[in-house]
Amino acid sequence: MNNDEAAKLDRMEADLVIIGGGGAGLSAAVTAAEKGSRNVIVLEKRGTIGGNTALSVRPFGADSPAQKRAAIDTMLSKTVLVSPHEAANEIAWDNSD
Numbered sequence: 001m002n003n004d005e006a007a008k009l010d011r012m013e014a015d016l017v018i019i020g021g022g023g024a025g026l027s028a029a030v031t032a033a034e035k036g037s038r039n040v041i042v043l044e045k046r047g048t049i050g051g052n053t054a055l056s057v058r059p060f061g062a063d064s065p066a067q068k069r070a071a072i073d074t075m076l077s078k079t080v081l082v083s084p085h086e087a088a089n090e091i092a093w094d095n096s097d
Contacts, residue, residue: 012041013039014039014040014041015032015037015038015039015040016028016029016032016037016039016040016041017040017041017043018032018040018041018042018043019043020042020043020044020051021042021043021044021046021049021050021051022049022050022051022052022053022054023050023051023052023053024051024053025042025044025051026042026049029042
């Protein structure tokens with residue numbers, strides 16, 4: 001339903017209304033549908049879904065210079081390693097000890 005269609009409605013009913021179409025909100029909507037909710041509404045203030053998750057375009061700072069200076073062991077060998085190419089197909093886990 002687009003904004004024009006929604007504006008014409010006097011009342012909407014839903015099993016669940018989720019505020020925010022970011023990663024958590026969309027995950028909640030999918031989970032609710034999987035658990036049997038037939039009518040889930042996700043409200044998002046921006047023109048696109050994704051929320052702050054969509055803004056997270058930089059790689060996670062595992063093994064960063066700041067962590068090295070603070071002597072933080074990142075246990076990089078136990079970290080999920082995913083390339084952009086693999087992300088579309090599967091997640092590669094490095095479980096080496």
